[in-house]
Amino acid sequence: MTHSAEIITTGPSGTILADWIDRVGFGLIWALAAFALLLLIAPSLIVVMISFTETAYITFPPQGFTLKWYADLFSRQQIIDSAITSLRISVWSTAIALTLAVPAAFSLVRGRYPGKAFAGALIVAPQMIPGMVIGVALLFFGAYIAFRQSDLMLILGLTVFCLPFAVRLVMAQLQLLDPALEEASLSLGATRKRTFVQITLRQIIPAIVAGAAFVFIESFDNLTVALFTASPRGRPLSVELYNLVQYDSSPMVAALSSLEILFAFVIMLVLSRSVGLERLAK
Amino acid sequence: MIEANGVNKHFGSNHVLRDCTISVDTGEVVTLLGASGCGKTTLLRCIAGFETPDSGSLVLANQDVTRLPPNRRDVGFVFQNYALFPHMTVAENVAYGLKARKTAKETIRAEVDKVLDLVSLTEFARRYPKSLSGGQQQRVALARSLVLHPKVLLMDEAFNALDAKLRGAMQIELRKIVKHVGITAVCVTHDQAEALTISDRIAVMAEGRIQQFAAPDQIYDKPASAFVADFVGAANILPRKSAERFKTAHKSLNGSGALVIRPENFALSPSSQGGGVKGEVVFARLTGPAMEYEIALADGTILRALVDRDRQEPLAVGSTVEITIRNPDACVPLPGTA
Amino acid sequence: MAAAFWTRFRDGRGIWPAVPAFVFLTIFFIIPMAVLLSFGFTEIERGRIQDSGFTLRYLTGTLQDDLFWWVWWKSFYIGILSTLLCFLLAYPLAYLYSESGRTMRLLILVLTISPLLTSAIVRTYAWLVLLGGRRGVVNSTLIELGVISRPIRMLNTDFAVIVGMTQVHLPFMVLPLITVLAARDRNMEAASLGMGASRLATFFKIVLPLSTPGIVAGLTIVFALSYTNFIIPQLLGGGGFTTLAVQVYEQIVVVLNWSKGAMLALLLLGSCFVFILLIGLAGNRVMRWSQKEAA
Incomplete structure (x- = not known):
């Protein structure tokens, strides 16, 4: 009797104040969430808007509308050259990283041998090291063997830096793969080769695509490795942009940044089509 | 058609x-048929x-296949979760x-x-497996094997993923x-x-061994061991001493160590008319057409x-x-104690 | 041989398919890291080995330098502060994600992942625009609103660096939190509410502690990124601003004192690992219920 009375009395008396605190507290939580969302998108939006300003300096809100900064951008040979350099470097590091990553992921997921855990740790180790340290280490190593800063050194550095991402993406997909699918294929009379191509490889293609996109984007954008390993002549776009941001205050830099944002958006569309964003979040 | 002769298999130190x-x-x-881990799979x-x-050796249709890879045996396999290829339509899977x-x-x-018609899935040919119900997926898996006209069809817990009614x-x-x-x-x-429904013969397995291999009615009526009796259907396995208290059981016991009496072979009478064993109803449960009781005897046996x-x-x-045995001939004597 | 390799690769069994990656990493990662380590203990000037003998001069010299400790403290406090700010913003956002429907979830994911695909310079550049001088967006807005009459110096301050780092690293905090929060068992919250706890109490006593693995992951990643970032301090902190990571860059690229640079890089890396370890240990302490047996 007393027990049930207690429940009834504590219920409503606590309710009004508790409700009020609840509302304020959650109001605060939602406000922070909204601010975080704003913080994620606003800077990029502002950069894009500023790139259309008619003024010769950066100002917000932008005044007028012009595409002259984009035209200016494409008239600068140095920028175009460095963009091409970046593209070439990214293609190479993506190709090398995936060529190494896919077989390694197979071995790390399906192999049975002593020291497998250690092998896995070694392959994802570069992820624990900041890009700067990877770049510096490669630069110093080069000094030993008379190997200078160059496109090749940058490609190697970026490959080291990105390999763990690619390996982990493919490994995650392989772990999800139901081994019964391959057994089913074999029992239906398919050869091992056919099974590998049509079932195994086909199933991990999304991970390979996502891995390639990530490595490509990271290689294209990367500055921390590039500052130490890129050739002083023929700099990649990221290093070029780094200098522009520091020394050039014209809205042309905003135009260049806007193009990179657009580029990222396109890549994301491709990724969400091929893999799905929820999966990427992991 | 299939002959397995003295097959042994270890996984590490585990003799499966x-x-x-x-x-x-x-x-x-x-x-x-067997509990999980008995080696059946x-x-x-x-x-x-x-x-x-x-x-040991395996012979399929008079051909020794012991060392043959799966894609060169003429065998269809239906997997526990069907293993349908998610990126192919029903028709492509088949x-x-x-x-x-x-x-x-x-x-x-x-x-x-032809085979989709056989499993009544013709209108689903262009659908992807994910959009099908469990029962439909199972039929696709079946069709995918049957279309190849294999000599043998193997099915691994093929009904596990379905709900009870289906x-x-x-x-x-x-x-x-x-x-x-x-x-x-x-x-x-x-x-x-499931075993009783679909089989012509059942092999009951435990601890990596085949305990009994016989037709379903044989397995149920004449279990070869206490394990089989207990595993297939419910069974009271009475050690000799307890069994002897039932007068009619003496004949069937015939010197063996224990007696298997199926629950439906007991008759219960509320009054003491003599001749039976006394007990107390400790639990009663409705199973649909019948009542199931747990009855405690004086010595504590349930x-x-x-x-x-x-x-x-x-x-x-x-x-x-008072408990009596309805048909003493249906009691099965077992050697040794249960 | 080629056929054998192909078979092994296809079956994915054995170590062979991973060997090319091992060889690659050994040559271009392990050996260079060893060289870096050795450079911290030898005399190297302008890329040339002066005296190949082993020396502890750079280690002791650095550790005895008051300036080093001052710089270290600055790196540490900037890193910690921006990590905590990141958490304060990311957690509500991840929670919002877990409580939202499809459309809102997609929006949050797009907004979280797309910055990851844009370069850090572009995102830092946005802050130059926002905080920069008289024409900076923040200042001009505040002046227009009449909050302030003269522009406040925002760029080239600790504030600018911390804000920039927080924003740039926000996605790295949000993603692990989303993973944990979206997969959580909501029955616990229902049970808590059913026992009469308020929604807020349920949030702090049930949701928050149970998401510890995601919190630890997020704090670890963001701290490591903030602590070792040298680009944001250089761009938003101005010329006089320095952190350990900035020092590494300057010693190696500008001063060309490679030995000192190598030593600083090693100290940066080592101290970073120590902090990450501490975060992990703290997480384990919070998560002691998840250990099977109490010690």
């Missing part, structure tokens, strides 16, 4: 299959070629094996249509299809009702009894009853 010998006739449906995977026995055999396109189309219907459906096609089939299950409701009004918990 111990001298398994089994022979399946053409057109027969055989079930490997391993034996099936050995027949399919996914595992290679450490010793056509997969035919394509691997480089069959002509028109033949593939005709064969696929499972019963699919079991009957499956037995009809298999018998219609006339294929030899080996199924694996831990569900005795007996399980099943009484049709049209034979007797339900007894209340706490009431005293």
Whole structure:
């Protein structure tokens, strides 16, 4: 009797104040969430808007509308050259990283041998090291063997830096793969080769695509490795942009940044089509 | 059609299959029945070629296949979760094996249509497996194997993923299809009702050994061991001393160590008319057409009894009853103690 | 041989398919890291080995330098502060994600992942625009609103660096939190509410502690990124601003004192690992219920 009375009395008396605190507290939580969302998108939006300003300096809100900064951008040979350099470097590091990553992921997921855990740790180790340290280490190593800063050194550095991402993406997909699918294929009379191509490889293609996109984007954008390993002549776009941001205050830099944002958006569309964003979040 | 001779298999230090010998006739449906970890799935995977026995031999249709890879045995396999290829439509899944055999396109189309009709999935040909119900997926898996006209169909817990009601219907459906096609089939299950429904013969397995291999009624009526008696259907396994208290049991006991008495073989009378063993009802449960009782004897033994409701009004918990054996011939003596 | 390799690769069994990656990493990662380590203990000037003998001069010299400790403290406090700010913003956002429907979830994911695909310079550049001088967006807005009459110096301050780092690293905090929060068992919250706890109490006593694995992951990643970032301090902190990571860059690229740079890089890396370890240990302490047996 007393027990049930207690429940009834504590219920409503606590309710009004508790409700009020609840509302304020959650109001605060939602406000922070909204601010975080704003913080994620606003800077990029502002950069894009500023790139259309008619003024010769950066100002917000932008005044007028012009595409002259984009035209200016494409008239600068140095920028175009460095963009091409970046593209070439990214293609190479993506190709090398995936060529190494896919077989390694197979071995790390399906192999049975002593020291497998250690092998896995070694392959994802570069992820624990900041890009700067990877770049510096490669630069110093080069000094030993008379190997200078160059496109090749940058490609190697970026490959080291990105390999763990690619390996982990493919490994995650392989772990999800139901081994019964391959057994089913074999029992239906398919050869091992056919099974590998049509079932195994086909199933991990999304991970390979996502891995390639990530490595490509990271290689294209990367500055921390590039500052130490890129050739002083023929700099990649990221290093070029780094200098522009520091020394050039014209809205042309905003135009260049806007193009990179657009580029990222396109890549994301491709990724969400091929893999799905929820999966990427992991 | 299938001969397994003295098959042994180890996983590490784990001896999973111990001298398994089994022979399946053409057109027969055989079930490997046992609890999880008894080796039934391993034996099936050995027949399919996914595992290679450490010793012993496997013969399919008079050909020794012990060392043959799965894609060179003429065997269809239906997986526990069906293993349908998620990136292919129903029709593509079914056509997969035919394509691997480089069959002509028109033949593939005709064969696929025919088998989809057999499992009544014609209108689902263009759908992807994910959009199908569990029962439909199972039929796709079946069709995918049957279209290749394998000599043998193997099924690994093929009804596990279905809900209880659908499972019963699919079991009957499956037995009809298999018998219609006339294929030899080996199924694996831990569900005795499923085994009784679909099989011509059942092999009860435990600890890597085949305990008994016989027709369903034989397994139920004449279990070879206490394990089989207990695993298939409910059973009271009375050690000699307890069994002797039933006067009529003496004849069937015949010097053996224990006696198996099925719950439905007990008759309970509420009044003491003499001749029976006294006990107290400690639990009563309605199972549908019958009442199931737990009855405590004076020595603490608990007996399980099943009484049709049209034979007797339900007894209340706490009431005293006299227990007699209805058909002494249906009691099965077992050697040794249970 | 080639056929054998192909078979092994296809079956994915054995170590062979991973060997090319091992060889690559050994040559271009392990050996260079060893060289870096050795450079911290030898005399190297302008890329040339002066005296190949082993020396502890750079280690002791650095550790005895008051300036080093001052710089270290600055790196540490900037890193910690921006990590905590990141958490304060990311957690509500991840929670919002877990409580939202399809459309809102997609929006949050797009907004979280797209910055990851844009370069850090572009995102830092946005802050130059926002905080920069008289024409900076923040200042001009505040002046227009009449909050302030003269522009406040925002760029080239600790504030600018912390804000920039927080924003740039926000996605790295949000993603692990989303993973944990979206997969959580909501029955616990229902049970808590059913026992009479308020929604807020349920949030702090049930949701928050149970998401510890995601919190630890997020704090670890963001701290490591903030602590070792040298680009944001250089761009938003101005010329006089320095952190350990900035020092590494300057010693190696500008001063060309490679030995000192190598030593600083090693100290940066080592101290970073120590902090990450501490975060992990703290997480384990919070998560002691998840250990099977109490010690």
